[in-house]
Amino acid sequence: MTHASYVHGAAAQPLIGETIGRYFDSACARYGAHEALVVRHQNVRLSYAELKLKVDALACSLIRLGLKPGERIGIWSQNN
Structure with a gap:
């Protein structure tokens, strides 16, 4: 699943036109x-x-562990 980000309402900053994973990979390469x-x-x-x-x-x-593309995981951690 490779859906780009989207926003509801007005935004001062335009969104990137790619997934977080792809954006992270390109930042790491750069x-x-x-x-x-x-x-x-x-x-x-x-x-x-x-x-x-x-x-x-x-x-x-x-x-x-069996996670498949498109499935979600949750992270439960302290908030301090």
């Missing part, structure tokens, strides 16, 4: 060595290339 994620309290710094490896590994794990 900014590979640049910092993508910084978590100070855990002393974590990841480049776009490193983050993409982790995202792809998670995606492969979810597929091995």
